[in-house]
Amino acid sequence: MxxxxxxxxxxxxxxxxxxxxxxxxxxxxxxxxxxxxxxxxxxxxxxxxxxxxxxxxxxxxxxxxxxxxxxxxxxxxxxxxxxxxxxxxxxxxxxxxxxxxxxxxxxxxxxxxxxxxxxxxxxxxxxxxxxxxxxxxxxxxxxxxxxxxxxxxxxxxxxxxxxxxxxxxxxxxxxxxxxxxGTEYVTGAESQEETGELHAPTGPAQPLNMQSFTFCFALDYFPDENHTIDRPQTYTFWRDYVPEVTPTWTGKLFDWAHPTPTTLERRQRTLFDNDSLWRYRRLIDKDNFAPGTYQSDISLINWPQVDYLLGPICEVPEEEVARHLEGGRQLSLSFLYWLQTEAPRPDGGLGYPGLRLRKDIVGTEDGLAKYPYIxxxxxxxxxxxxxxxxxxxxxxxxxxxxxxxxxxxxxxxxxxxxxxxxxxxxxxxxxxxxxxxxxxxxxxxxxxxxxxxxxxxxxxxxxxxxxxxxxxxxxxxxxxxxxxxxxxxxxxxxxxxxxxxxxxxxxxxxxxxxxxxxxxxxxxx
CATH class of the missing domain: 3.50.50.60 (FAD/NAD(P)-binding domain)
Structure with missing residues (x-):
């Protein structure tokens, strides 16, 4: 060294x-x-x-x-x-x-x-x-x-x-x-008694109560092809997972429905339509480019279903940080696998196997962003x-x-x-x-x-x-x-x-x- x-x-x-x-x-x-x-x-x-x-x-x-x-x-x-x-x-x-x-x-x-x-x-x-x-x-x-x-x-x-x-x-x-x-700092949620903030929690401060992080990834789509990834190790856990949050979530995390952030009312979504999740953070609209440049749109997946909230990645021991980072990766890959295999389609079928993970867009071997979205x-x-x-x-x-x-x-x-x-x-x-x-x-x-x-x-x-x-x-x-x-x-x-x-x-x-x-x-x- x-x-x-x-x-x-x-x-x-x-x-x-x-x-x-x-x-x-x-x-x-x-x-x-x-x-x-x-x-x-x-x-x-x-x-x-x-x-x-x-x-x-x-x-x-x-x-x-x-x-x-x-x-x-x-x-x-x-x-x-x-x-x-x-x-x-x-x-x-x-x-x-x-x-x-x-x-x-x-x-x-x-x-x-x-x-x-x-x-x-x-x-x-x-x-x-x-x-x-x-x-x-x-x-x-x-x-x-x-x-x-x-x-x-x-x-x-x-x-x-x-x-x-x-x-x-x-x-x-x-x-x-x-x-x-040794600089003085704070983490997590201050108490309402401490700051007087309307939306701060009551009771004591919660230094480990931090916003979820997300491992984002990019996809394109070829409906006549099969790009299904290997089944992630913890897929069953994430497929069945229901966020234990207050106020309550709308059901399972892996679903087309999720809370509307501003009202927490149930919002039903689809993968492809004018108000779809696909268009939400779409990186490339192929129609902006000369025919043949892109065979598909490319969309960045930073959706409610991939927010990891089982634990923070700072102010905890390194082994816990590593566990949560791996948990975040498993969550994102599991959601992709659900999209490819079990996501309900409007025609009554299940899954979109033509969704392809674009590893080149984020520059990694596993196809997930190099760093979690903090x-x-x-x-x-x-x-x-x-x-x-x-x-x-x-x-x-x-x-x-x-x-x-x-x-x-x-x-x-x-x-x-x-x-x-x-x-x-x-x-x-x-x-x-x-x-x-x-x-x-x-x-x-x-x-x-x-x-x-x-x-x-x-x-x-x-x-x-x-x-x-x-x-x-x-x-x-x-x-x-x-x-x-x-x-x-x-x-x-x-x-x-x-x-x-x-x-x-x-x-x-x-x-x-x-x-x-x-x-x-x-x-x-």
């Missing part, structure tokens, strides 16, 4: 959406950056987790940073340059390659990966950015309230690197640096914590979200919590278009460690609207600019928040870089 050392001004652990945005931001301002990633694909939710962007309804016009909009434009340009689109598709100003109805930009994860590498390429080539793939953090050296170094281990070779810098950003999907560094992370104990009363429409009485004078960005999405390891059903309630306060990005004690992903100062409840793609991008990007600002002015991040002069200058920098700090007047609709 070899041990090497690397140094840069800023060290980013985690190549998530937030990590990539932070790296672009910091390098744009001339800083040197080291960035690591646990898998061999940067991009987190967009790539290794294979999930097209969940966005606010105004995203084509506003509600995302200039850099995020550039990412979206580059994805569309990638298809325009490299794919044989139909004449009608080329006329679409807002091309949606998959025409999935959950997102205005449903696309293949490999395209997002290519675009992110394009955006990072100038900094790679100039030497300003060094990227290390297949790296997991194993150790953090701390002196008082200051991180000195992070040791990462190569998951393929076993070799280790010690990374040193002046500022450290945790852009991992689960907030891995927080326990390693909806909830460890979260720093921050100088300011965003509560439901700040953003939830019910607690706001239908008004606007709380204004934050220290805003570093904006976002919007429902407070959308999937069924959880604490046996909660969906919690999906409306929120107002909100701001991202700088105070929520600052740990209560640590001086040079910043969150750059879903690990900011939110609660179990408000995480539900701050966890989506454009908000995570905005968090990472603003943190990248903050780190660069601190280096330029030789101040700690908390000093920027405490000083009106520094805060105004930092916010001016954000505006200059195309970060929106306030929502326009969008009216009731």
């Amino acid at each position: 070899q041990l090497t050392e690397e140094h840069a001004e800023i060290v980013i652990i985690g190549g998530s959406i937030g990590g990539c945005a932070a790296a672009i931001a910091a390098c744009t301002l001339g800083k040197t950056v080291l960035m690591t990633e646990e898998t061999d694909w940067i991009g987190g939710q967009l790539t290794s987790q294979a999930v097209p962007p969940d966005e606010n309804r105004w995203i084509e016009l506003f509600g995302g940073t200039y850099l995020y909009q550039q990412f979206r434009k580059r994805v569309r340009d990638y298809y325009m340059r490299n794919y044989p689109l139909t004449a009608d598709a080329r006329k679409q100003h807002y091309l949606n390659p998959g025409n999935g109805y959950v997102s205005r930009l449903c696309h293949e994860p490999r395209v997002a990966l290519a675009v992110l590498h394009e955006m990072l390429a100038p900094f790679h080539h100039s030497g300003r950015l060094k990227l290390f793939l297949n790296q997991r953090p194993t150790k953090v050296e701390v002196n008082g309230d200051t991180v000195q170094s992070v040791t990462v281990k190569d998951t393929l070779s076993g070799n280790e690197r010690v990374l040193t810098g002046q500022l450290f950003l945790d852009a991992t999907e689960l907030g891995d640096l927080l326990p390693l560094s 909806r909830e992370s460890r979260r720093i104990k921050a100088l300011f914590t965003v509560l439901e009363e700040h953003v939830g429409l019910e607690m706001l009485g239908g008004g606007k979200a709380a204004p934050f004078a220290d805003s570093v960005g904006i976002g919007h999405y429902n407070i959308d919590l999937h069924p959880s390891t604490g046996n909660d059903n969906y919690i999906d309630v409306p929120s107002a278009p909100f701001q991202i306060p700088l105070g929520a990005l600052l740990p209560i004690r640590m001086k040079n460690l910043l969150p750059a992903c879903k690990n900011i100062g939110v609660t179990h409840i408000t995480n539900g609207c701050y966890r989506l793609h454009p908000v995570e991008w905005n968090i990472g990007e603003s943190v990248g600019y903050l780190a660069a600002y601190c280096l330029d002015y030789k101040v700690d991040p908390a000093d920027v928040h405490a000083s009106a002069h520094h805060l105004q200058d930092y916010q001016r920098l954000l505006r200059t870089q195309g970060v929106q700090l306030n929502w326009p007047n969008i009216g009731a609709d």
Whole structure:
């Protein structure tokens, strides 16, 4: 085993959406950056987790940073340059390659990966950015309230690197640096008594009550062929499994019916129709492309039937983490096998054996995404914590979200919590278009460690609207600019928040870089 050392001004652990945005931001301002990633694909939710962007309804016009909009434009340009689109598709100003109805930009994860590498390429080539793939953090050296170094281990070779810098950003999907560094953090569900939130649980806090994770996968369909996979080891368990959640589920997990997230009423679905699950996160609509390019649509399976809620994958022993990760894989493969063999069809038959697992879409041997889709992370104990009363429409009485004078960005999405390891059903309630306060990005004690992903100062409840793609991008990007600002002015991040002069200058920098700090007047609709 070899041990090497690397140094840069800023060290980013985690190549998530937030990590990539932070790296672009910091390098744009001339800083040197080291960035690591646990898998061999940067991009987190967009790539290794294979999930097209969940966005606010105004995203084509506003509600995302200039850099995020550039990412979206580059994805569309990638298809325009490299794919044989139909004449009608080329006329679409807002091309949606998959025409999935959950997102205005449903696309293949490999395209997002290519675009992110394009955006990072100038900094790679100039030497300003060094990227290390297949790296997991194993150790953090701390002196008082200051991180000195992070040791990462190569998951393929076993070799280790010690990374040193002046500022450290945790852009991992689960907030891995927080326990390693002794940074104060919370997990799971805070109690209603603690936060006063309308939808928080009563009684004591539930630190292991976290949103379910999902191993996503992609399928195409050939009705006259048989692509049935081998029967998964735990198929019988999952075929018969009934989620033990409150309020109650609609029956077995493997069924065409499931609760409507916002009302929990039973919703009956089908595989193929205008409101089908197939169209929900469809990555490729073959009709957007010249005849013969694709023989079938390609759909990303991130549906209620593949949410794993039997246990969390952080804050538990490693053997339990491994058991739940394997359980999540078995759940997804079992659902695919059910779709192929036992799913009821409208004609009275059973199964769709022509469903084919597209391993190439996600770049793995088993056909499942490289990393589970993570909806909830460890979260720093921050100088300011965003509560439901700040953003939830019910607690706001239908008004606007709380204004934050220290805003570093904006976002919007429902407070959308999937069924959880604490046996909660969906919690999906409306929120107002909100701001991202700088105070929520600052740990209560640590001086040079910043969150750059879903690990900011939110609660179990408000995480539900701050966890989506454009908000995570905005968090990472603003943190990248903050780190660069601190280096330029030789101040700690908390000093920027405490000083009106520094805060105004930092916010001016954000505006200059195309970060929106306030929502326009969008009216009731």
